[in-house]
Structures are given as structure tokens and as C-alpha cells.
Amino acid sequence: MKTLSRIYTWIIFILLYAPIIILILFSFNDAGTLNKFTGISFKWYVELFRDQAALNALRNSLVLAVSSSLLATVIGTLAAFGINKMRSKFLRGVIRSLTNIPMMNPDIVTGVSMMLLFVAAMAVPFSPLKKLGFTTMLISHTTFNIPYVILSVLPRFKQMDIHLTEAALDLGCPPGRTFMKVELPLVLPGVISGLMLGFTLSLDDFVISHFVSSPDFQTLPLYVYNQTAHEVKYSMYALCALMVFVILVLLLLVNFAGKKGEETKPKKSSAKKRRQQMRELLSGKENAQ
Amino acid sequence: MKKRSFLDTFAAIPHIVWVILFIIAPLVFVVFFAFTDTYGNFTFDNISMLSSYAHIFVLSICFALIATVICLLIGYPLAFFISQCKPSTQKVIIVLLMLPMWISLLIRTYSLMALLDNGGLLNSLFEVIGIGRVKMIGTSGAVILGMVYDFLPYMVLPIYTSISKLDPKLLEAASDLGCSNFKTITKVVLPLSAPGVVSGITMVFVPSISTFYISQKLGGGSFDLIGDTIERQFQNVSTYNVGAAISLVMMILILISVAIMNKFSDDGGEIIV
Numbered sequence: 001m002k003t004l005s006r007i008y009t010w011i012i013f014i015l016l017y018a019p020i021i022i023l024i025l026f027s028f029n030d031a032g033t034l035n036k037f038t039g040i041s042f043k044w045y046v047e048l049f050r051d052q053a054a055l056n057a058l059r060n061s062l063v064l065a066v067s068s069s070l071l072a073t074v075i076g077t078l079a080a081f082g083i084n085k086m087r088s089k090f091l092r093g094v095i096r097s098l099t100n101i102p103m104m105n106p107d108i109v110t111g112v113s114m115m116l117l118f119v120a121a122m123a124v125p126f127s128p129l130k131k132l133g134f135t136t137m138l139i140s141h142t143t144f145n146i147p148y149v150i151l152s153v154l155p156r157f158k159q160m161d162i163h164l165t166e167a168a169l170d171l172g173c174p175p176g177r178t179f180m181k182v183e184l185p186l187v188l189p190g191v192i193s194g195l196m197l198g199f200t201l202s203l204d205d206f207v208i209s210h211f212v213s214s215p216d217f218q219t220l221p222l223y224v225y226n227q228t229a230h231e232v233k234y235s236m237y238a239l240c241a242l243m244v245f246v247i248l249v250l251l252l253l254v255n256f257a258g259k260k261g262e263e264t265k266p267k268k269s270s271a272k273k274r275r276q277q278m279r280e281l282l283s284g285k286e287n288a289q
Numbered sequence: 290m291k292k293r294s295f296l297d298t299f300a301a302i303p304h305i306v307w308v309i310l311f312i313i314a315p316l317v318f319v320v321f322f323a324f325t326d327t328y329g330n331f332t333f334d335n336i337s338m339l340s341s342y343a344h345i346f347v348l349s350i351c352f353a354l355i356a357t358v359i360c361l362l363i364g365y366p367l368a369f370f371i372s373q374c375k376p377s378t379q380k381v382i383i384v385l386l387m388l389p390m391w392i393s394l395l396i397r398t399y400s401l402m403a404l405l406d407n408g409g410l411l412n413s414l415f416e417v418i419g420i421g422r423v424k425m426i427g428t429s430g431a432v433i434l435g436m437v438y439d440f441l442p443y444m445v446l447p448i449y450t451s452i453s454k455l456d457p458k459l460l461e462a463a464s465d466l467g468c469s470n471f472k473t474i475t476k477v478v479l480p481l482s483a484p485g486v487v488s489g490i491t492m493v494f495v496p497s498i499s500t501f502y503i504s505q506k507l508g509g510g511s512f513d514l515i516g517d518t519i520e521r522q523f524q525n526v527s528t529y530n531v532g533a534a535i536s537l538v539m540m541i542l543i544l545i546s547v548a549i550m551n552k553f554s555d556d557g558g559e560i561i562v
Contacts, residue, residue, distance in 0.1 A: 005370040009382070012367050016389055016441065022410060023400035034403050035413045075303050082301025095301065098308050101316070104547065105540060106499030108516055112523060112536045113315030116322055119529070143311045146304065175294035204393050206502070211523060224395050228506070237403075240396040247391045251384075 076149025427509030451485025
């Protein structure tokens, strides 16, 4: 039974990885076909880096991923803080389920609905929105990133020892500063993993971007899509292999950040320990002054 | 409780504004476009026209259902086997399972297409063995294979999460009380992992039914699924309204099926991401 289950697991994983590994291997294929492997060559990578459109798409992807994940992290972290402090259980429930709509809905519906909103907004006379492009992409990506940020930050706020906040306030720390000095550092692991999650999701998104983009602002997935729609350039394999590699690195980073977070997860601490924690947090403040 | 500070009260406001502007308003526009013609007049034509798309809906639902069932049949044993491994091995396997989820769907589908293509590696292999070339791209099997391949991890992960949360004492108790291994699985593990199964099914079914890239690439253009239809309607301004109507119906179908699915699990259907 044990060996049987092990063989089964291996087979599934081999099947799961085979196409990706073959894709990466053949991105080095000198012949530029998928039929047979003639020799190792980097010429497709060289061709890729000479391709101005691909480099532009890469730049756009990075700009968009950084800005949308940062914006989503700011809004999402504040929202998680606010939701956690909310007294009305009903209101909390409503906001949480509305927030989760983009996660529940198929991407295509989210993309289409966003597009209709933008089309309608552009039809309004004197509207600031003139055409689909960076702005519409930024709005859409931020929208689907926010739920994931809240999802990773809210549990941290819930686990947080509320006495730490109360102590800081009792000691005369204004609420804004308490947030920055006490609460934010405690939830920081969640914030960072939310930020990274948002960054990867934005980098990865194709379906929603497909509907809210224009040809003058293309991201990497859109570029891949347009290239694979017609005659396939062989350098696309090199591009895909590179993207897999980047995702791999990012995933390892996210895992690392998550693990670090678990270590600092506040446990049920004794009063003594809590005082120690408080002192550490406030000493940071003293050093800064 | 002490009095609420300015920050406590207003921290969630930007988010609430964002939700209203960019989550609720777009959905309102979908409904609006679905019930109006190109001039903005109220009409039921778009909805009544949907009957001519009925076969597309049926085909998509069939494909998505088959893919979901296959994922469940492959994924459940896998999740169970993973949960029986040593904790350190489990961690490694789960990272390996999550890795493909993070690789762009385009790339995964594209790599599968490269493998199955008429001039692809698999066909070259078939020729060497002596089977001869087999046309795979453009068959319904290829489309379903694509769905299974792309979405299998989404099935395994939630099931694994709910099985690994099970108290091992329950399994011991079952075997102490004379349950056979097989009976322990069907009577104890299976019912208790139902929430994971439900969220796995949702996470495979929803993207399968709404995909358009998989059917375009692996279907070779011979299959029209809901996703393809919606995508095509939105390439041309004059058919936005029909596209909105199809999207609306699909969204409602999915919401209903998700709600029904969640009824079957006690967990209230928290999606595990």
C-alpha cells in the first residue's frame, strides 16, 4: 500500500511537471523546433533580449505589479485594521463578503465588468479617463489584489495581543503613532506576504488584463498571448522559461517571509513577557528620537 | 472599551469607497448592459437571445463537470497519500504542488500544447515507437486534459488541508473499534473532509467553465465554450450587450452552484487559498 501510494504520487508529479520541464529544456534547443533536440544554444534568449516589444512588456509588467501591489497593500492593511476594530458584526460580514466577490467570480466576469465600467466612464463628457491603458490596469489589478492582502493581514490583527495597543495608548502614545509603532510592526509579516502575493498575482494575471488593456500598454502575459495567437516565435519558449524561473524565486521568497512570520506569531504571553515585548517596541521609538 | 480614535473609525473608508466604485459599480454595469440595447434603451432581447447559445452553455458545463470529476478522482487519493507522509516530506510536496499554481496559466497551457501538437514531442515519440501520428490538438480530450492539468493543484490543496486537520485519534478510534482501513476512509475521512472537497470542486469548476485560453489553444478553435463566446462578444462594441447578458447568466449560474455546494459542507464554504 505504502509503495503503491508513493508510486502514484510520483507519477502525478512527473506528469504535472513534464510539460514545464520540457518547455524549459527546449528553450535551449538550437534547432528551434519541438521535434528533436539538436544542441544547447542561448540564441533564443539573445533574440528575446533584442526584442524591444518584449522588453517593454516586461517593464510595464514590473511597473504595474509594483504599483498595484503597493496600493492594494496600503488600502488592504488599513481596511483589515478598520474591519478588525468594527463593532457591528453585520457590517463586518457585509464588507468581507463584498470584498471577496473578485475572488469568487470567474476572472472573465471581473474583467468584463471592469471593462464595461471603464467604457461607460469614458463615454461621460469631460471624463478624466480617456482610454484603456495603465490607469485602468492599475485599478483592476489593485481591485483583485486587495482581497488577498486583507486575507493575509486580517488574521494577524485578530491574533495580535490587544493589551499591547491598550498599553501604548495608556502610556500616552497617540493612536496614529500606536498604529505605526506597535500594531504595524506586529502585523508586518502578514503585510509583507500580502504585498508579495499581490505582486505575483499582478505579474501573473492575464484574463482580467486582457479586457481592460489597450495595445499601447501591454504586460508580459498579454504579450505572450498575442505572440502565441498567430505564428509562434521560438523565443517565446525562452520568455516562458524565464518567467517560470522568476515565479520560482518569488515563491521561495514568499514562503520564506511566511515562515519568518510564523516564528514571530504572538503566543499567549504572560504579563511579564508582554511587558518585555512592550519595552522592546517602545525602545525602538526612543532610539529614533 | 475606550472611545474610538479617528483612525479606528476611518481606516476602512478608502477600502469601502474602492469596493463601491470598482466591485459593485462594475457589476451594476453588467446588469445594465445586459438589459439594454446599444442605444441604452431597456430591452429583454439580450436575455431572450441567449436560447441560441444554449448548446454552448451545455457543452461548457459538460466539459467543466468532466474535468472536475477527473480532478476529484485523481486529486483525492493524492491529497490523502500526501497527508500520510512525514511532516517534513509533506511540506516539500505541498511547495511542489503550489509551484505550478504560480506559473502563468498561459505558459502551462502553452507547454501542454507544445507537447500534444501535431509536430510536437509526443507525436515524434509515437512515430519512433511506430504508432504513427495521432491528432490530439482540436479534440475534446485535449481540452479536458488541459483543464485537468491546469487546475488539478487547486483540487488537491484544499482537500489536503482539510484531511491534515483531522484528528489522528479519530482514525485510531475507528480502527480500534474494528473498522477496516477501507471503511475508515469511507466512514470517517471522507465525510470529515467534505469542506475541502467542496472548495476544491468550486476552485476547479469555476475556472474550467469560464476559460477561453485552454479551448482556444488545445481545442484548435473547434470548440466554442462560454468563455470564448464572451471574449468574442467584447471584441466589438455592438455586441457588448449580448456579452454582458451571457456573463450575467454565467455569474448567476456559478453563484447558485457555489451556494448549493456550500450547503453540503458544514464549514460555511470558506475558500482556502
